[in-house]
Amino acid sequence: MNNRINTNLAYKLSNHELDSYYLNNRASAVPKIPYEIxxxxxxxxxxxxxxxxxxxxxxxxxxxxxxxxxxxxxxxxxxxxxxxxxxxxxxxxxxxxxxxxxxxxxxxxxxxxxxxxxxxxxxxxxxxxxxxxGIDLKDIEQQAYQMYGLRKPAQSQRIHMTLPEIDRVVRYNNDGTEIDLESDETTITFDANQIEMYMKKLRLQE
Missing domain, CATH: 1.20.5 (Single alpha-helices involved in coiled-coils or other helix-helix interfaces)
Known part of the structure; x- marks a missing residue:
């Protein structure tokens, strides 16, 4: 009840303020609006x-x-x-x-x-x-004569042919002279260096 009375009083006061506002400012007056949001x-x-x-x-x-x-x-x-x-x-x-x-x-x-x-x-x-x-051709020849019956060839059985120098095996006597293959001398030294020189000549010619 008290709340209703307070509300009515507030409403009446607000109306009174509006009426006085309009009376003072006449027709050009506008109601006052609060600017705070x-x-x-x-x-x-x-x-x-x-x-x-x-x-x-x-x-x-x-x-x-x-x-x-x-x-x-x-x-x-x-x-x-x-x-x-x-x-x-x-x-x-x-x-x-x-x-x-x-x-x-x-x-x-x-x-x-x-x-x-x-x-x-x-x-x-x-x-x-x-x-x-170490090869001794004379010794080999003697062994061939004694053990295997080798015979010296007759003169008619010998074939003489000329060989080129590079195809000859040269044998020398002890004094350095070249031996005659048809001689019967027994002091013959077989020089292996001659064979090696012969092979070198063959390689050079190839």
Missing amino acids: PYEWRKEELERKERKRRIEERKIAIRMRSIYRVIGIERAKSIVSILAMVLIIAGLFTFIMVRHSQIVEQNFSNTRLANEVNQLNAANSDNYEELLT
């Missing part, structure tokens, strides 16, 4: 602006994240490309170095084998020369 409206407006600001910030953050993601992907691609290029170059360099080491090792092996072959050839040449030096 109520607190509830102002709060809603602030909340709306805050929501709008948050939405804009969220959009900007999403856009920045997408930009950072694209930049990160491009950077990762660049790093992967550089690493792949470095690995390829390192692989090629390693392959070249391995092949070079294999070639050098093979060259050393070939050189070692060539030296061994030369040593074997020198040893064979020495053995061959020693073998030829």
Whole structure:
């Protein structure tokens, strides 16, 4: 009841103020409107602006994240490309170095084998020369006469032919003179160096 009375009194006071306002200002007067926005409206407006600001910030953050993601992907691609290029170059360099080491090792092996072959050839040449030096043709001839019944050929059985110098095996006496193959001298020295010189001449002519 008291609330209703207070409300009626407030309404009457407000009407009285309006009537006095219109009386003082006549027809050109306008009602007095308060310029301050109520607190509830102002709060809603602030909340709306805050929501709008948050939405804009969220959009900007999403856009920045997408930009950072694209930049990160491009950077990762660049790093992967550089690493792949470095690995390829390192692989090629390693392959070249391995092949070079294999070639050098093979060259050393070939050189070692060539030296061994030369040593074997020198040893064979020495053995061959020693073998030829130890051969006594007169002794062989005497053994052929005694053991196998070899007979000296008659004069009619001998064939005389002229041989070129490179096809002759020259035998010398102890005094260095060339022996006559038809003579019966027993002091004959067979010189293996003459055979070696003969083979060298053949190689030079080839």
